[in-house]
Amino acid sequence: KTLPVISIIGYTNAGKSTLLNTLTHSRMLVESRLFATLDPASRRLRFPRDIEVIVTDTVGFIRDLPRELMVAFRATLEELEDADLLLHVIDIANPRFEDQIRSVEAIVAELSLAHKPCLKVFNKRDLLDPETVEHLCRRHDAVAISALATADLKPLISRMQAIIATLQEPSRDPGAASPSTEPAADTQAGEAAANTATTTDCG
Structure with missing residues (x-):
């Protein structure tokens, strides 16, 4: 069975790589410049609930992309058609982050991908006060993280895991037992996520 694909998208320099x-726990090139990620990179990630996915990075989006670059830009994003979930990484510390959200969403719509599940991820939360971050997360239904801090990713991993599990439900065996929905079990899975998720390179 083909593994679910989670594609990381976002405005350039948002912190996707x-x-x-x-x-x-990989070591991809990380640079603060346009199009540092020119070729998609993929890694396997196993969630605590024995759900395995492929996570891919993509080229950074940019507003008003020159027409001569649009063809090449679109070509690098072809793999997004296979994505089951889009992780929209946003630099919340950027004063124009809401404009960048709109730019990314416009490109996603142009690529006819607006129907795909998308989770907003507010990066660099450590640069803003907690109350502001909490308010913005509620407003945009987003998860706030600092991409440099592993412990910060627990809520994100929990949300990713829950969304993928939900997407897989229609293909479940009707006679199979339903997964536990008790709050204690969900909390335990979320707390253990960052410590038990395992990864391998995709070859």
């Missing part, structure tokens, strides 16, 4: 590095 850094998140992939921390999430999967």
Whole structure:
């Protein structure tokens, strides 16, 4: 069976490659410049509930991309068609982050991908006060992280795991027992996520 694919998208320099590095303990190139990630990189990630996925990084989005670069840009994003979940990484410390959200969402719509499940991830939360971060997360239904801190990824991993599990439910064996929905079990899984998720390179 094909593994679910989680694709990391976002405006350039939002912290996508850094998140992939921390999430999967890999060492991808991380640079603060446009299009530092030119080729998608993929890693396998296993969640605590025995759900295995492939996580991919993509080229950074940019507003008003020159027409001559649009063809090449679109070509690098073709793999997004296979994504089961989009992780939209956003630099919440950027004063224009809401404009960047709109730019990314516009490109996603142009690529006819707006129907795909998308989870907003507010990166660099450590640069803002907690109350502001909490308010923005509620407003945008987002998860706040610092991509450099492994411990910060527990809530994100829990949300990713829950979404993928939900997407897989229609293909479950009707006679199979339903997974536990007790709060204590969910909390335990979320707390253990960052410590028990394992990764391998995709070859």
